[in-house]
Amino acid sequence: MTPPNRLVSIVVPFYNEGQGADAFYAAITPVFDRVPDCDFEVVCVDDGSRDDTLQRLIGLVERDKRFRTIELSRNFGKEAALTAGIDAARGDAVIPIDADLQDPPMLIPELIAEWQRGSEVVLARRADRTSDSFIKRKSAEFFYRSHNHLSTIKIPENVGDFRLMDRVAVDALKALPEQQRFMKGLFAWIGFRTSVVDYTRHQRAVGDTKFSGWKLWNLALEGITSFSTAPLKLWTYVGLAGAMLTLLYGAYIVFRTIVHGVDVPGYASLLVAVLFLGSVQLIGIGVLGEYVGRIYMESKRRPSYIVRKRHERDEN
CATH class of the missing domain: 1.10.287 (Helix Hairpins)
Structure with missing residues (x-):
């Protein structure tokens, strides 16, 4: 008897990304056909958007039964939206990814291949970040080095939220009790058998970044104070x-x-x-x-x- 396909959950936070919802759908759905031995669900989290993002996401749910949408009561921030999506994911593996398509969905089959070879966490590392501004690249480099120097928990450099986590890692993450959640630090804290896949970061498909310099600064403070005294x-x-x-x-x-x-x-x-x-x-x-x-x-x-x-x- 042929064993059933394993389920992979794609978790996508959305905040005022109405213009990019259809582009994301067009980019993510062809990937599913490239992994015939897995089933997929896409958990979209609307983080209190003020544009037509929610209506577009509901439209995707009506168009494709693999899509689900979690509507939050207000804007709680990306870390909370990501947490909501991971909590709702049902898959044997979970892949968080941004809706702006800077992290290419076509890399997902490679992440799954590493998972099938035995890795419990597969990191997507940005080997080429020329699509980001010089200031953003240097500030990110400074943050990672500062954090890793101050904290015993080392965050992999040039690795964002885009990764694959086996269900055992997801369950460990969900058991952590923090309300103020710095997800990159929590991802690193849980550990597990890890491998890395390199990729080139793309330009945003549509829209503008939602992280201002002030928000990035506060996120950096959150990361340092969450994992270091x-x-x-x-x-x-x-x-x-x-x-x-x-x-x-x-x-x-x-x-x-x-x-x-x-x-x-x-x-x-x-x-x-x-x-x-x-x-x-x-x-x-x-x-x-x-x-x-x-x-x-x-x-x-x-x-x-x-x-x-x-x-x-x-x-x-």
């Missing part, structure tokens, strides 16, 4: 170094006073020292506040997302 330790050493310098300077003042007597001038240097140390203290309090704020948000135990409605074809 090194910034807290750093300010301990900064304080220790400041105390040592103060003691040395104090000893110098005492020595100079004994030798030369009391010297009244020094208001300018005193003002600079007070302002400098005050600024250092405020920065340290800010770093501490980042961690306390995340503890506060986690303590509320609010869900990462709320589903307003699920749209899928009736199997009957």
